[in-house]
Amino acid sequence: MARVHINFIGPWRLVLGVRTVTAEVNTIDEARAYVETHYGPVYQKKLTSRGINKKQSIWDNSNVLLNGRNIQQLDELALKDGDTLDLLLIVAGG
Amino acid sequence: MNGYWGKILVADLGTGALIDEPLNERYARDFLGSTGLAARYLFDMVDEKTDPLGPDNPLILMPGLLNGTSGPSVSRWGGATKSPYTGHYGDANGGAFFGAELKKAGYDGIILKGRSPKPVYLYIKDGVAELRDAGTLWGKDTYQTQEEIKKECKDKRIQIACIGLASENLVPYGNIMSEWGHALGRAGLGCVMGSKKVKAIAVRGRMKLPMQDPEQFREAARNAMKEVKEGFLSQWMHEGGTASWVDSAISYGDGPTRYYTAPTMPEATKISGVTMAEEYETGHTGCFGCPIRCRKVLQIKEGTYTYDSVEGPEYETVIAWGAMMGLDLDMPTIVHLNELCNRYGFDTISSGASAGYAFYLYEAGVISEKDTGGLKLTWGNVDAAVELIRQIGANEGFGAVVAEGTRRMAERYGRPPGEAVQTKGLEIPMHDPRAYHSMGLVYATAPRGADHNKSDGYQVDSGVGHPDLGLNADDRWGDEKAAMVEKSQNFRALTDSLGICHFAFIPFDLVLGMINSSTGWNTDMDQLLTAGERIFQLQRALSCKLGITSKDDVLPELVMRPIPDSGQEGHVPDMEKMLPEYYALRDWDSAIGKPSKKRLESLGMPEIAASIGAK
Numbered sequence: 001m002a003r004v005h006i007n008f009i010g011p012w013r014l015v016l017g018v019r020t021v022t023a024e025v026n027t028i029d030e031a032r033a034y035v036e037t038h039y040g041p042v043y044q045k046k047l048t049s050r051g052i053n054k055k056q057s058i059w060d061n062s063n064v065l066l067n068g069r070n071i072q073q074l075d076e077l078a079l080k081d082g083d084t085l086d087l088l089l090i091v092a093g094g
Numbered sequence: 095m096n097g098y099w100g101k102i103l104v105a106d107l108g109t110g111a112l113i114d115e116p117l118n119e120r121y122a123r124d125f126l127g128s129t130g131l132a133a134r135y136l137f138d139m140v141d142e143k144t145d146p147l148g149p150d151n152p153l154i155l156m157p158g159l160l161n162g163t164s165g166p167s168v169s170r171w172g173g174a175t176k177s178p179y180t181g182h183y184g185d186a187n188g189g190a191f192f193g194a195e196l197k198k199a200g201y202d203g204i205i206l207k208g209r210s211p212k213p214v215y216l217y218i219k220d221g222v223a224e225l226r227d228a229g230t231l232w233g234k235d236t237y238q239t240q241e242e243i244k245k246e247c248k249d250k251r252i253q254i255a256c257i258g259l260a261s262e263n264l265v266p267y268g269n270i271m272s273e274w275g276h277a278l279g280r281a282g283l284g285c286v287m288g289s290k291k292v293k294a295i296a297v298r299g300r301m302k303l304p305m306q307d308p309e310q311f312r313e314a315a316r317n318a319m320k321e322v323k324e325g326f327l328s329q330w331m332h333e334g335g336t337a338s339w340v341d342s343a344i345s346y347g348d349g350p351t352r353y354y355t356a357p358t359m360p361e362a363t364k365i366s367g368v369t370m371a372e373e374y375e376t377g378h379t380g381c382f383g384c385p386i387r388c389r390k391v392l393q394i395k396e397g398t399y400t401y402d403s404v405e406g407p408e409y410e411t412v413i414a415w416g417a418m419m420g421l422d423l424d425m426p427t428i429v430h431l432n433e434l435c436n437r438y439g440f441d442t443i444s445s446g447a448s449a450g451y452a453f454y455l456y457e458a459g460v461i462s463e464k465d466t467g468g469l470k471l472t473w474g475n476v477d478a479a480v481e482l483i484r485q486i487g488a489n490e491g492f493g494a495v496v497a498e499g500t501r502r503m504a505e506r507y508g509r510p511p512g513e514a515v516q517t518k519g520l521e522i523p524m525h526d527p528r529a530y531h532s533m534g535l536v537y538a539t540a541p542r543g544a545d546h547n548k549s550d551g552y553q554v555d556s557g558v559g560h561p562d563l564g565l566n567a568d569d570r571w572g573d574e575k576a577a578m579v580e581k582s583q584n585f586r587a588l589t590d591s592l593g594i595c596h597f598a599f600i601p602f603d604l605v606l607g608m609i610n611s612s613t614g615w616n617t618d619m620d621q622l623l624t625a626g627e628r629i630f631q632l633q634r635a636l637s638c639k640l641g642i643t644s645k646d647d648v649l650p651e652l653v654m655r656p657i658p659d660s661g662q663e664g665h666v667p668d669m670e671k672m673l674p675e676y677y678a679l680r681d682w683d684s685a686i687g688k689p690s691k692k693r694l695e696s697l698g699m700p701e702i703a704a705s706i707g708a709k
Contacts, residue, residue, distance in 0.1 A: 009345060010342050054324075093331055093339055
């Protein structure tokens with residue numbers, strides 16, 4: 001199993017209450033499942049507190065960078081020890 | 095005329111005459127409100143010979159069509175003039191409460207003409223206007239001005255748009271401020287107001303706007319409010335505000351650093367919206383009728399500068415007066431810099447970029463302390479930045495040089511024009527076109543000059559998208575952006591003129607519901623999107639009338655230099671590919687940059703086509 005650092009960038013850390021976690025995952029799909037399992041309920045609780053009952057995904061609302069590169073632009077997605085996944089909220093403003 | 099009052103207040107400042115002129119109904123129908131309608135009026139009133147600081151240059155301020163109604167997040171209002179900063183078409187768009195109050199005070203707009211012999215302020219209440227002496231207000235900052243007027247009028251609910259010392263001193267990018275930090279920020283509209291010796295416009299209104307079907311309007315507005323409250327973008331703008339984009343900007347290389355020459359500073363996270371929320375936030379404020387409430391109220395208890403209650407800076411300011419000069423700032427200091435800019439009343443984007451250029455020139459050895467009056471403009475020198483703000487506001491010393499902007503600074507010091515990071519005279523905002531190629535096209539083609547708000551380029555390519563418009567996220571470094579940019583520009587021209595905030599995604603059927611029940615027009619979305627294109631092409635035509643050509647649709651050379659070891663990964667936009675494709679979509683003449691006669695006539699503007707000699 002690869003030990004991968006998952007960073008919740010910017011506004012995600014406000015809502016989820018965490019900046020970085022280390023997960024033992026081998027693939028992007030496993031990383032996604034890890035994030036949704038462990039932090040999806042936290043996000044959902046926040047939404048419910050705002051009167052929003054629709055289920056929303058952390059992963060689907062993020063741009064995901066593997067070692068700084070957007071995973072949508074990568075051919076090779078296998079994870080190895082020390083890799084970093086940054087989850088950046090898709091929202092932009094300013 | 096439903097949805098409007100049918101009248102514009104025209105102030106002839108030279109004689110002191112205040113006249114209610116009938117609103118041109120065809121203009122209102124075709125150009126809606128705010129910057130769209132203001133641009134149409136401006137087209138008839140200026141030409142290449144008009145002196146931007148002379149009495150013949152009007153300042154036109156107008157509410158958005160939906161301002162003052164119960165619609166959600168429809169508080170945006172705007173203005174247009176011949177810009178003293180760029181020398182051609184200038185407009186600006188702002189929020190807060192002024193536009194709504196002006197609409198409730200019984201007017202569809204204000205046109206300031208001429209020049210007052212002494213400082214005055216315009217007071218409007220429920221359809222009646224008067225000019226009042228502003229002798230005791232002249233010399234006061236924008237916060238003091240508003241407090242004094244409220245005291246004088248014995249009314250805390252008056253809404254005020256005013257200028258600070260910067261515009262009194264004719265700083266070319268002096269702006270118009272309202273509340274605590276809301277601004278008609280760019281292109282120097284405040285400077286024009288200062289040249290006319292108008293210190294402020296104070297409005298108070300309780301009039302009920304005539305509507306075609308008020309009950310149906312309320313229904314549409316109620317449903318729209320629910321959509322905005324639950325909207326994804328709304329939630330996050332409330333949570334983090336615009337400055338929460340800083341951390342993503344660091345990853346993407348989106349925030350210009352050391353005058354657009356270095357990767358985005360990671361230290362900028364210390365002054366991000368997330369840090370504001372985690373360590374300093376005590377509440378939120380918002381604009382009229384807006385459930386998003388994206389602005390943060392902060393309490394700063396410790397540090398060089400302390401504040402019991404202050405509104406936090408926006409993303410643009412955090413970068414423009416931070417990473418732009420390589421400043422490693424703490425929160426108290428960036429809040430203080432923001433407050434200074436707000437109180438003096440000048441554009442933080444143009445001033446920050448121009449100050450950044452000054453630092454760049456100093457570091458390159460082009461200028462020295464002899465030129466700067468002793469200021470050591472080394473990257474990261476916070477004290478120098480603080481002093482520079484004061485000098486800009488006073489339009490004195492080296493600050494007067496920086497107040498002229500990057501284009502004139504490059505001319506002054508004999509530098510290559512491409513070193514001035516501006517298009518058409520307006521500095522590029524804090525979204526680097528090397529991070530989002532669409533922004534290269536947006537900046538090169540925006541009518542008033544480089545403008546991140548005339549389109550949603552970086553927002554679409556970050557993933558926010560616009561499903562209603564058929565715009566979905568794409569590779570941010572792709573160069574197939576012409577169609578997306580064109581569509582998005584038309585859409586923003588429309589929403590700006592309606593008064594809708596960019597952070598509020600209101601489904602099209604509800605936008606239509608509100609407009610039709612207010613005005614009785616029975617319009618549809620196709621017609622409204624066409625109105626958006628009409629507004630954009632009109633603004634382009636006006637820019638051309640005032641001297642802009644295709645030669646001005648360029649990105650400066652400095653932002654075409656790759657920064658390899660950064661979130662930009664060495665990418666630069668392919669303008670040679672994107673511009674011709676964009677021109678074809680817009681039907682602009684590639685030699686002179688004017689919209690074609692055919693296109694203007696198809697949009698119902700034959701007189702505009704004739705006026706600019708379109709072919």
